[in-house]
Amino acid sequence: xxxxxxxxxxxxxxxxxxxxxxxxxxxxxxxxxxxxxxxxxxxxxxxxxxxxxxxxxxxxxxxxxxxxxxxxxxxxxxxxxxxxxxxxxxxxxxxxxxxxxxxxxxxxxxxxxxxxxxxxxxxxxxxxxxxxxxxxxxxxxxxxxxxxxxxxxxxxxxxxxxxxxxxxxxxxxxxxxxxxxxxxxxxxxxxxxxxxxxxxxxxxxxxxxxxxxxxxxxxxxxxxxxxxxxxxxxxxxxxxxxxxxxxxxxxxxxxxxxxxxxxxxxxxxxxxxxxxxxxxxxxxxxxxxxxxxxxxxxxxxxxxxxxxxxxxxxxxxxxxxxxxxxxxxxxxxxxxxxxxxxxxxxxxxxxxxxxxxxxxxxxxxxxxxxxxxxxxxxxxxxxxxxxxxxxxxxxxxxxxxxxxxxxxxxxxxxxxxxxxxxxxxxxxxxxxxxxxxxxxxxxxxxxxxxxxxxxxxxxxxxxxxxxxxxxxxxxxxxxxxxxxxxxxxxxxxxxxxxxxxxxxxxxxxxxxxxxxxxxxxxxxxxxxxxxxxxxxxxxxxxxxxxxxxxxxxxxxxxxxxxxxxxxxxxxxxxxxxxxxxxxxxxxxxxxxxxxxxxxxxxxx
Amino acid sequence: xxxxxxxxxxxxxxxxxxxxxxxxxxxxxxxxxxxxxxxxxxxxxxxxxxxxxxxxxxxxxxxxxxxxxxxxxxxxxxxxxxxxxxxxxxxxxxxxxxxxxxxxxxxxxxxxxxxxxxxxxxxxxxxxxxxxxxxxxxxxxxxxxxxxxxxxxxxxxxxxxxxxxxxxxxxxxxxxxxxxxxxxxxxxxxxxxxxxxxxxxxxxxxxxxxxxxxxxxxxxxxxxxxxxxxxxxxxxxxxxxxxxxxxxxxxxxxxxxxxxxxxxxxxxxxxxxxxxxxxxxxxxxxxxxxxxxxxxxxxxxxxxxxxxx
Numbered sequence: 001x002x003x004x005x006x007x008x009x010x011x012x013x014x015x016x017x018x019x020x021x022x023x024x025x026x027x028x029x030x031x032x033x034x035x036x037x038x039x040x041x042x043x044x045x046x047x048x049x050x051x052x053x054x055x056x057x058x059x060x061x062x063x064x065x066x067x068x069x070x071x072x073x074x075x076x077x078x079x080x081x082x083x084x085x086x087x088x089x090x091x092x093x094x095x096x097x098x099x100x101x102x103x104x105x106x107x108x109x110x111x112x113x114x115x116x117x118x119x120x121x122x123x124x125x126x127x128x129x130x131x132x133x134x135x136x137x138x139x140x141x142x143x144x145x146x147x148x149x150x151x152x153x154x155x156x157x158x159x160x161x162x163x164x165x166x167x168x169x170x171x172x173x174x175x176x177x178x179x180x181x182x183x184x185x186x187x188x189x190x191x192x193x194x195x196x197x198x199x200x201x202x203x204x205x206x207x208x209x210x211x212x213x214x215x216x217x218x219x220x221x222x223x224x225x226x227x228x229x230x231x232x233x234x235x236x237x238x239x240x241x242x243x244x245x246x247x248x249x250x251x252x253x254x255x256x257x258x259x260x261x262x263x264x265x266x267x268x269x270x271x272x273x274x275x276x277x278x279x280x281x282x283x284x285x286x287x288x289x290x291x292x293x294x295x296x297x298x299x300x301x302x303x304x305x306x307x308x309x310x311x312x313x314x315x316x317x318x319x320x321x322x323x324x325x326x327x328x329x330x331x332x333x334x335x336x337x338x339x340x341x342x343x344x345x346x347x348x349x350x351x352x353x354x355x356x357x358x359x360x361x362x363x364x365x366x367x368x369x370x371x372x373x374x375x376x377x378x379x380x381x382x383x384x385x386x387x388x389x390x391x392x393x394x395x396x397x398x399x400x401x402x403x404x405x406x407x408x409x410x411x412x413x414x415x416x417x418x419x420x421x422x423x424x425x426x427x428x429x430x431x432x433x434x435x436x437x438x439x440x441x442x443x444x445x446x447x448x449x450x451x452x453x454x455x456x457x458x459x460x461x462x463x464x465x466x467x468x469x470x471x472x473x474x475x476x477x478x479x480x481x482x483x484x485x486x487x488x489x490x491x492x493x494x495x496x497x498x499x500x501x502x503x504x505x506x507x508x509x510x511x512x513x514x515x516x517x518x519x520x521x522x523x524x525x526x527x528x529x530x531x532x533x534x535x536x537x538x539x540x541x542x543x544x545x546x547x548x549x550x551x552x553x554x555x556x557x558x559x560x561x562x563x564x565x566x567x568x569x570x571x572x573x574x575x576x577x578x579x580x581x582x583x584x585x586x587x588x589x590x591x592x593x594x595x596x597x598x599x600x601x602x603x604x
Numbered sequence: 605x606x607x608x609x610x611x612x613x614x615x616x617x618x619x620x621x622x623x624x625x626x627x628x629x630x631x632x633x634x635x636x637x638x639x640x641x642x643x644x645x646x647x648x649x650x651x652x653x654x655x656x657x658x659x660x661x662x663x664x665x666x667x668x669x670x671x672x673x674x675x676x677x678x679x680x681x682x683x684x685x686x687x688x689x690x691x692x693x694x695x696x697x698x699x700x701x702x703x704x705x706x707x708x709x710x711x712x713x714x715x716x717x718x719x720x721x722x723x724x725x726x727x728x729x730x731x732x733x734x735x736x737x738x739x740x741x742x743x744x745x746x747x748x749x750x751x752x753x754x755x756x757x758x759x760x761x762x763x764x765x766x767x768x769x770x771x772x773x774x775x776x777x778x779x780x781x782x783x784x785x786x787x788x789x790x791x792x793x794x795x796x797x798x799x800x801x802x803x804x805x806x807x808x809x810x811x812x813x814x815x816x817x818x819x820x821x822x823x824x825x826x827x828x829x830x831x832x833x834x835x836x837x838x839x840x841x842x843x844x845x846x847x848x849x850x851x852x853x854x855x856x857x858x859x860x861x862x863x864x865x866x867x868x869x870x871x872x873x874x875x876x877x878x879x880x881x882x883x884x885x886x887x888x889x890x891x892x893x894x895x896x897x898x899x900x901x902x903x904x905x906x907x908x909x910x911x912x913x
Contacts, residue, residue, distance in 0.1 A: 046871075050691040057645070140656035142649050157652055209692040230701045231863030258773055258861045266764055266772035460640025460876050467648060477646065497648030 037251035038603055040585065042275040043267065044596065046259035047231045052211040053195040054134035057142035059479075059594045060277070062195045064255060066595055067236055068219040069198035070243065072108055072127070072177075073189055075597065077589040085189045089114050089122065089199075089220075089243065093189050096181065102547055103151055105180045106188070107172075115241040116201060117217075117224045124171035126199040131169050131179075133205070134196045137161075146196045146481065149188070151180040183547050187484040194482065222248045222599045231257055248599045249587065265580075274582040274603070275596070281433045284352040287580070294580050297354030301592050302479035302575035303363045303488070304355070306426075306441070308334050308568045311506045312472045316409055316420040324513035324529060329408055334567025336404035339397040340444055343389050343572055350436045353578045358571035359385025362488045362560055365574070365592050366480065369553035374485050378560055385571075386564045402448065417449030424452050428475035429462040437572070438475065469502040476500060479575065483592060485556045486543060492563055493537045501568040504532030516562065518542065521554050536562055609904065613897070620893045627889045628678075628882065632671050635881055642688040642876045661688060663878075674882065684883035689875045695883040698868055703887070706857070706864035709780050710849045713787035717845065721792045722838065725799025726831065732804065740796060747793035752852045756786040756859040774862030783860040787852055791845040795838055803834040836907050843899025847892045 048061035053069050056062055066074070074088040087093050089110050096104035114122040133139055135147035137157065147153050151168035155161060168180035181188065191197055201218060210216040214225040222244070223236035234255040238248055256273060258264060264276035265283065279287055279295075288295050308314075314333045315321060321329050343357035356364055360375040368374045379386040387397065405411070409418040426442065428434040438454050445452045452473070457465060466474045478498075480487040490496065494504035502508060514535040518525040523542055527535050539559050546552040563569055577594050587600040643649060643657050658664040662673065677683045684695035728740040747755075759782050764772040771779045806812065807830055815825050857866035865884055872880035904910050 047690070049689050052692060055691050057647070137652065137656045138660075140649075140653050140660060142645070142647070142653070144653060145650060208686075209694070212690075212692045212697075229863075230698070231867065256773070257863075260772075260861050262760075262765075263772045263861050266768075270768055270771070272771065272773075458640075459874060460644060461638070462640075463644045463646070464639040464641070467644070495651075497650055497654075 038249060038601075039252040039254070040250055040275070040598055040601060040603060041254040041256060041273045042277075042596075042598065043256040043258055043264050043273050044277040045257070047257045050211055051217070051225075051234075052205070053198040053200065054130065054139060054143075055141050055211075056195050060255075062593070063595045063597075064234065064236075065195040065198060066193075066597065067221060067223045067253065067599060068217075068225060069195070069200075069221040070114070070122075071192055071194075071198045073192035075193055075591045075595065077597075077600075083589065083591055085193055087111075088193075090192075093192070096184065096188070098184070099180070102183055103168075103180050104184050105178060108177045108179075110175045110177070111243050114220065114243050116204075116220050117239055117241070119241070120201070121174070122199060122220050123174040124177040125174070126201050127177050128169050128171045129202045130199045131197065132167050133200070135167065141196070143194075143196045143481070146191060146194055149181050149183075149185045149191070151182055154182075183545060184549070186549055186552075187482045190482045190484075223253065226252070233257060250598050250601045253598050268580050268582075271582075274585050275579060275588070275598075277577075277579045277596070279578055279580060281352070284578070288352075291580060293583055296579050296581055298577040298579070298590055298594075299365050299592060300479065300575040300577045300594055301363050301365045301483065301487075302477065303358055303361055304351075304475075304477045304572050304575060305358070305361065306570040306572065307466070307474050307476040307501045308570070309469055309472055309474075310501045310503055310508050310566065310568050311469065312424070314422060314424075316422060318420065319408070323511060327508075327511055327513035331565060331567045332404055333408055334570070335565075336401040337445070337450075338567060338570040339387060339401040340448065341441055341570065341572065342394055342444065344391045344394070346437055346440055347573050350440060351433065351573060354576050355573040356576070357389040358573050359383070359387045359389045360560065361563055361569045361571050362485045362556075363478075363480065363574045366483055366485050366488070369550045374553075374556075378557060379564070405448070412449070415449070417447075419449060421450045424450070424472040426452050426454050426473045426475070427462065427465065427471040428454070428456050429459050430456045434475050466500045467497070469500070469506065474500065476569075477575070479594070481593065485553075485560070486540075489543070489556060489559045489563070490540050493540050494533050495537075501566075503536065503566070503568070508532065514562065516558065518555060518558065521551050521558075523551065523555065613901070616897050616900075620890075620897065623893060624886065624889055628675065628886060629671070631882060631885045632674065633667070635876075635878055636667055638876070640876050642878060644876075661686075661879075678886070684886075685879040687877055687880045689872075689877040689880070695879050698880060699865060699883050699887055702863065702865035702868045702884075705780075705862060706850075706853055706866060709784050709787060709862065709864065710846070710853060713784045713849055714791070714846060716784065717788040717791035717795055718838070720788075721795025722799050722835065724792075725796040726803055726826070726834075728796065728800040729803035729807065729834075730826070737800075740800075744793035744796045747789045748797065750790075752786055752790060753855045753859065755789055756783070756856050759786055760859060772860070774857065774860035774864075779860070780862065783853075783856050783862050786856050786860075787849055790852070791841075791848060794845070795841065798837050798841060799834060802837045803830060806830045806834040832906075836903070839902050839906050840899065842902060843896040846895040846899075850888055850891055850895075 044063060045058065045060035048056065048058055048064060050056055051061060051064055053065040056065055070088045072088060072090040073085050073093055076084060076086045078084055090108045091111050094106065096106045098104050110122065110124060116122055131147065134141055135144040135153060135156065147167060152166055156165040156167070170178045172178055199220065204210050204216070204218045207216055214227055217225045219225070222239060222242045224239045226235040226237045228234045234257065236253045236255070238251045239245065242248065261278045261280040264273070264278055265280060267273045268276045314330045315326065347355045347357050360378045362374050362378065364373060364375050366374045368377050376384040378384070405418060409421045412419050426438050428438050435456065442452050442454060465471055478488060491498035492503055493499065499505065510531065512529045512531050514530055514532055515528045516525060516535040516539055518539065525538055525542055527538070536559065539555060539562070543552055543555045543559065546555060577590065581588060584604050586602050586604060588598065590596045643654050655664070662670060677685065687693045687695050687698055690698065724740050728737045731737045760772055763769045763782060770782050771777065773779050774783055812825060812830060815829055853864060854866040854869060856862070857864045858870055865887065868880060869884040869888065872884060
């Protein structure tokens with residue numbers, strides 16, 4: 001009897017092991033051009049937090065949304081290879097009509113034949129609903145603020161806002177959508193192609209978990225969701241009822257879900273995946289050499305920088321400077337230290353991903369009023385930006401930095417080191433890449449007698465520490481959500497949640513050390529020796545309400561000048577997007593925000 | 605089953621409930637004491653958005669009130685709530701997805717370890733001090749002393765990267781083979797050593813000598829008399845082994861990108877997904893407690909001399 005029980009248990013285990021609870025998937029090997037159509041397998045990242053376009057806040061999630069939803073506009077690559085915003089569900093993208101009160105009204109007409117994946121018509125009402133939902137306090141989406149340019153947004157988020165507060169978005173009829181903005185916004189068309197602006201249908205999203213299951217995932221874009229094996233793979237198949245379906249060449253896309261760069265590389269090398277969006281840092285050099293045609297370094301609207309806590313004193317203990325004098329001295333010290341960091345070495349030998357040494361905070365790729373690069377016009381120097389970051393200038397920068405630091409620290413000529421600089425701690429989130437950069441900076445500072453220790457923290461803890469200002473120096477990075485410098489500038493207002501360096505906070509709140517003069521732009525804002533709130537915050541308000549495009553860009557340059565003068569932001573390099581793509585894949589493109597587009601791909 | 609055994613099992617079940625409650629309580633408060641929260645990111649959301657989200661998930665209430673609500677939701681409705689990071693998904697769904705894969709690799713690994721371990725252990729004992737025995741002992745010593753994250757990385761480097769025999773991604777075709785091997789090596793080596801020593805012990809017993817003297821054939825002695833008794837220590841190891849496999853999968857699933865409960869658990873910690881972290885912790889704790897209880901009961905079944913009190 002006992003033996004039988006034991007045997008039965010073993011048999012049960014065997015049975016369970018071989019049949020019962022196995023994951024129910026039969027995996028395909030992707031990338032085919034044969035038989036029943038074109039299919040591609042790619043890996044961008046791990047499981048997206050959500051695929052609800054209004055709630056999504058990740059780049060990989062946005063890529064998926066851009067494949068499954070059609071908004072009024074979309075990104076497209078022209079014949080010449082240039083990226084442009086073109087109408088998608090809108091018949092055209094008209095200019096706005098300026099109203100007497102300075103607001104601007106846009107009227108869009110929807111294309112005929114736009115359908116949801118369950119066959120119902122896409123109406124202007126769906127847009128009206130989706131936009132109001134996406135920025136509502138009830139949904140509390142990360143990217144709700146993308147609607148802050150639309151009239152009504154401020155009222156929706158005001159304290160004690162009436163529950164029926166809404167955006168100025170109206171469906172005039174099934175085909176006509178009218179929207180009013182607070183003022184002219186140069187990047188408005190780009191916003192229309194942003195996932196938050198994609199339509200969703202009221203009856204679909206009334207089910208809270210609609211976006212997690214293919215059976216309830218009703219969309220209107222180039223693809224529909226065929227299957228979603230959580231943490232494994234999301235498969236999209238071409239949506240024949242999409243208005244532009246005839247131009248979609250890829251029939252199916254498998255988005256594999258993994259965040260392990262080594263794992264991605266293995267699958268790329270063995271041909272399972274045709275595009276991977278990450279590669280192991282220590283393999284970059286060898287991959288560039290062995291896959292010159294497949295290893296792609298694309299531009300990205302982002303800057304890797306160091307943030308200095310504005311409230312941490314960099315003066316020696318013996319210094320008697322206070323108030324504005326102290327702030328100005330510290331600004332000078334930080335700017336001097338920024339000059340002795342060898343950005344070219346960091347980019348060529350540590351980051352190794354084709355990054356560009358940065359000389360400004362607003363990243364490369366963002367355009368100025370005249371369409372030229374914003375960073376090239378920044379700083380009013382003979383070189384682009386605020387420092388000359390060419391390799392040849394390094395020694396000159398170094399010498400000038402030492403001269404500046406001598407004004408505040410005691411210099412020992414014999415050893416070539418400063419003897420009374422305060423020690424500091426560099427905070428970074430645990431990662432080999434960040435660590436290597438931190439160690440390089442530590443070494444450079446040590447060579448002139450500045451003692452900087454390193455501290456790493458796990459991601460969520462790091463974010464909390466940095467946000468609360470509990471650091472001296474911290475690693476930082478910023479990627480823009482749209483091509484407008486304001487996305488790099490409004491984050492430094494006193495009350496911004498991203499104001500990590502604590503401008504206008506703590507001891508800095510009452511220090512009147514900042515000046516701004518916008519009278520040369522015809523703007524009535526001139527403050528000499530004011531606080532951060534009186535100067536920078538006021539300037540950002542001016543920028544956000546400025547109707548004249550040229551003036552607006554001039555003001556944005558002034559804002560960046562102010563930021564860079566504090567030395568609290570030390571840009572190291574402009575981000576690039578590294579990925580590997582199989583040579584057989586044609587017709588692929590990615591946009592400056594890092595979204596990747598596979599719908600017009602073919603595999604040869 | 606005797607009343608004594610029943611009382612014993614009831615006592616153990618009561619103890620299990622108390623243990624789970626303790627696990628919930630400690631995890632809940634430690635989790636909230638750790639800096640960072642589910643709604644922080646490189647791009648900070650505005651204060652008003654953060655407040656709106658906290659209100660939505662009840663995180664704006666006093667901590668003790670959140671704790672009481674959480675506990676009562678579990679007890680009354682067995683509801684772990686929605687995930688804070690994977691918006692729109694219920695913790696229960698995420699766990700059941702992950703558990704399927706984890707159970708699959710765990711059960712096969714356990715079974716593999718048991719079969720190979722017992723066979724190798726018996727072979728080593730029967731060839732005591734011979735070449736085969738020495739080889740088995742050297743290899744098992746190596747496996748027992750190597751932690752799974754080293755073993756996993758080693759197998760990944762050799763078989764997935766260098767030889768390319770298996771995929772590196774646990775989710776691809778044949779992708780679960782390497783994680784299963786990684787998970788099973790330690791318990792397999794342990795069972796081999798356990799079986800060998802207990803087999804040697806049994807083979808030296810009087811009743812075996814008697815059987816031999818009576819002229820019973822060698823194989824009949826081994827399978828009919830020695831094997832059964834030498835497996836008792838192996839059975840007691842069953843509970844700890846399953847516990848090892850459950851906890852070992854946390855590391856192994858991460859290395860091989862296996863979409864199991866272990867990976868969900870690790871991700872929930874780094875992402876501060878409070879509800880998912882609580883849910884996975886509770887499920888893993890319950891699993892380990894139940895395994896240990898089953899192992900004790902099985903012990904009683906194979907060895908009638910043991911009384912459960």
